[in-house]
Amino acid sequence: MAIPTSPPISLPTDPHSYAGSSPVRAHHLALDLRVDFDSRTLAGSATWHLTPAEAATEVVFDTRDLAIENVEHLRVDGSVHPAEFSLDAPDPTLGQALRVALSAETAAVRIHYRTAPTAAALQWLLPSQTAGIQPFLFTQSQAILARTWLPCQDSPGIRFTYEAQVRVPAHLLALMSAENPQQLNANGEYHFRMSQPIPAYLMALAVGDLAFATLSNRTGIYAEPATLPMANHEFADLEHMVAAAEELYGPYRWERYDLLVLPPSFPFGGMENPRLTFVTPTIMAGDRSLTSLVAHELAHSWSGNLVTNATWDDFWLNEGFTVYFERRIMEHLYGREYADMLQVLGRAALHHTIAEIGVASPDTHLHLALAGRDPDEGLTEIAYEKGCSLLLTLESLIGRLRLDTFIKEYFARFSFQAMDTATFLHYLRAELLDQEPGLEDRLQLAAWVDGPGLPPNAPAVTSRRFELVDAALARLKSGTPSGTFRADTTEWSSHEWVHFLHGLPPTPPAGQLAELDAAFQFTNSGNSEILTAWFPHTLRAEYAAATPALENFLRHVGRRKFLVPLYRALLAQPDGVARARAIYKEARPNYHSVATGTLDALLAVRP
Template sequence: MTGPTAATPLVSDPHSYARPAGVRVRHLTLDLTVDFASRTLAGQATWELERSSEAVAELWLDSRDLHIDAVTLDTPDGPATTWELAPADAILGQALRVQLAPGTQSISVRYRTSPGAAALQWLTPEQTAGTQPFLFTQSQAILARTWLPCQDSPGVRFTYEATVRVPPSLLALMSAENPHTRNALGEYHFQMTQPIPAYLMALAVGDLAFAPLSGRTGVYAEPATLPSAAGEFQDLEPMVATAEELYGPYRWERYDLLVLPPSFPFGGMENPRLTFVTPTILAGDRSLTSLVAHELAHSWSGNLVTNATWNDFWLNEGFTVYFERRIMEKLYGRPYADMLQVLGNTALHHTLAELGETSPDTHLRLHLAGRDPDEGLNEIAYEKGDYLLLTLEHLVGRPRLDVFIKEYFTRHSFQSMDTSSFLTYLRRELLDLEPGLEGQLQLMAWIDQPGIPAVATPVESERFAAVEAARRAWQQGAPAASLVTADWSSHEWVHFLQGLPPKMTPAQVADLDAAFGFTASGNSEILAAWFPHALAAGYAPANAALEKFLLRVGRRKFLVPLYKALLATPDGRHRAQTVYAQARPNYHSVATGTLDALVGLPA
């Protein structure tokens, strides 16, 4: 085991039934068989335990839609013990309560998953880039319990080893030490020696190949996708080296990427050693790889020092966004990073407008008890958290803040952190050293008040200034074809599109499309910014491309605003429901959980 996990403070987690103050899990031995025909995982999970006292006679685990066959003590073949599944909660699932005997050091749970397990996405060959089926997991925020009985709280960390059996034509990968090639038996063994929380448990199974990028980095993808993926991620090793220069050694040995099929609901997921990424960032020009920098930054912020509960999610994401942009600045220059900062700020203000400037959901410290923690996975945690750090940098200077952040990661490695503990640390190590600094920062206005404090540092981009000048010229009558755009990056195009009037005529939209070919773009970010304008203008030539995009791409960041834009058009609900009925089987439950309520369940 690596790291001082015994020092991790225990914070009450409203999204877990676990009671780790009495008994906590320490190490997992997992043995699973993957069955594509029944869409289930079956096997056993053996948990090594740490008991606060022999008097504590119950272990509490989280589960949801799991079929429990038996629970034994100390070994898989040990004596059976009494266990009970509590009544189900729609969000939290069921508590699995296991009776322990004096001296019990481990328990084994024999179980199988449900075909509809929310963390598991089972894809037919038609839904992939090849001819074989595919499986991937998405455990964040509280979905690990749908494929593993566990203490599903980010404040509980454990090491693990696993044996996974799959069809011989497929390769299995986990958030652990991974093979690079298939074996004839379809049996794979994994080890993760650094302790992780349950939401970072990950499994993928498919027709996958590997391309090394450096001695410690590489990329997995389906064979048809691998060449373009390897080309897109050539800067992966420089990214890791740059991150180490900023905030200390990379502690997870290897850093590999897995490019998933398009139904993956997020841009990326920072599973240790094996970041899952969406194929929507394969733009052909490395212009969208800031997403990879973001997931890499999570190797420090989130994976190394983890939010103790989902109410503290900003501690994962705010630091990660700040770190991501520092990596991109060091690799590609300050003007490039400034573009990312302005785009993030635009997204933040859009989210503030949606939630309401006075909504408590715009606080950094959230109160999500009784709600799905996915409700806190929005731009407030990411961009308001980053904005706090950016303002702190402005007040204390970048060198002082870098020393603080590097020391923060070092001191709290492999531990969890809640907001109150972080504030204590921040005051002691930085703010209290300079009288009046906390007042200048307006710290508690960031943490526990809505909106953006007035002290926030303004953000701007010199490269976007040229974009805005071009956009004004077009709005004043210059033909789109006359604009000078040859050197624009994806970010400049997205900024151009985001600043266009919400209502344009079909002729204006056609002028833009004829000049720049937006509807035929292969860049997902550009398409996602373009389609709402086409819909609002009733621009029929974009309809087929929009439907194709919605049927192919499962990334929630794109889907929600596009379905909203479609719903806002005449006859939009019928159109949206027609497309959604076809597309829904391709989407992960993380996406359908939002879209079912927005669009309506298919008839």
């Protein structure tokens, strides 16, 4: 395989990878796995082709809860020999370092292994947890969970190409973050190839009863058969999104862009696995009003997948650029007023996060210090929305044209490389800030990157469409019956409804909620964003009519963004702890470990 080349960058040591300090790097993976739904395990081998380092005596891999059966050397002459290996003492977050002794003749090492049934990256779903009658498996490798299903050098700063052979039950389809089949193979054997180098957190596998629908010559949708028609309608603008992204920041470098709609237990809105973005069905609102999430995952094909944060301390370099890019795509497709709503909602989420974390906390810095902690703690609105706000501030100072030119050249110059904060700041100064005296001072760059909270020079974000929503809220608060302005809401998107619900008094009386529910059918909404904004009001007002829908939502939806605020709202009620724990006990098997890791602590329960 031809590997793209670009100028090398000297990267910092990754505190979340044992392999990050290994002088020997793996550059290509040959993976051979069998998927066993009965035992809930993957078993097989990972053959890593190595880039030699002078005088190196070992290569180090990251593992967590893997059973390492044996390791072999593949020598330059093609012969295979047993290899000496050892596992360090385990760390609950980082797992274990797998150390494999090397000889001068070693070209590759083959690791035979088996995953644990409880592997944190893997979610095994029963047919009852899907939209069909077959079981389902999907992976979630970000941030450092790839090591729970694959012995690897699990650092975002280390990239590799891969090929894979995966055997699954013959009636199920297997997909990966690679070149994918579009129909079943009768013998259940699938072969994959990823020719562009990626970091381990972008390794992905899904197996289930899946069908495919073509949207364009390079885009399409995989979903369970019952879900596919709605998904096909919801994501009809996918090719237009890709074209808009290319127009902004250069060619799409990954050949195909397909979506996989997962069952509702997926813990995130989406995951930007190359060539195959995983998305939650909770964004299928029926009116395409939540597809900005797809624009976000698509934008990661440039910011994140193409130019990647070197460590999880640099996560803002992925997400801040991606949020800015996402909203530019949405503006291109649906207009400035639409994008303005997203900016206002994002800024509100940022203020909420800053208040929750603490305005003076170092965790509100863009450049984080996560050593000794699970990097999942850095996946907050700080990286996303504060990062975006920095770019909005820069745009306000230099104009869109100059910023767009800078971003486009940045993606092109550092394609298929990792980027750390210090190197990015050096590049930003050299290409932009130093060319205009006083610009860095006006930007207040240090306050953004290494300072707490939201700097005061962040440009205000406003929305004309939300001003109309605010007018409706004012009428409601003055005593005007909700039914009298129902005609004004017929063209409202999900974003306007969420803004409306966030604008209600914190504790409206149950009678007012009943009136609103009768007028707008919030409790029976199929829109997860609206429900997540609605249910906290119903809990505080003890509006019992919404209780069955709330409990059903918590039992079936696994997206952490929704679960955390709803469980918190439930816990705040007089009898909330017992109720929350009872629901959670029943719902927990539907949730991925990414969600349960947060919720176990929130509800103070033992797994």
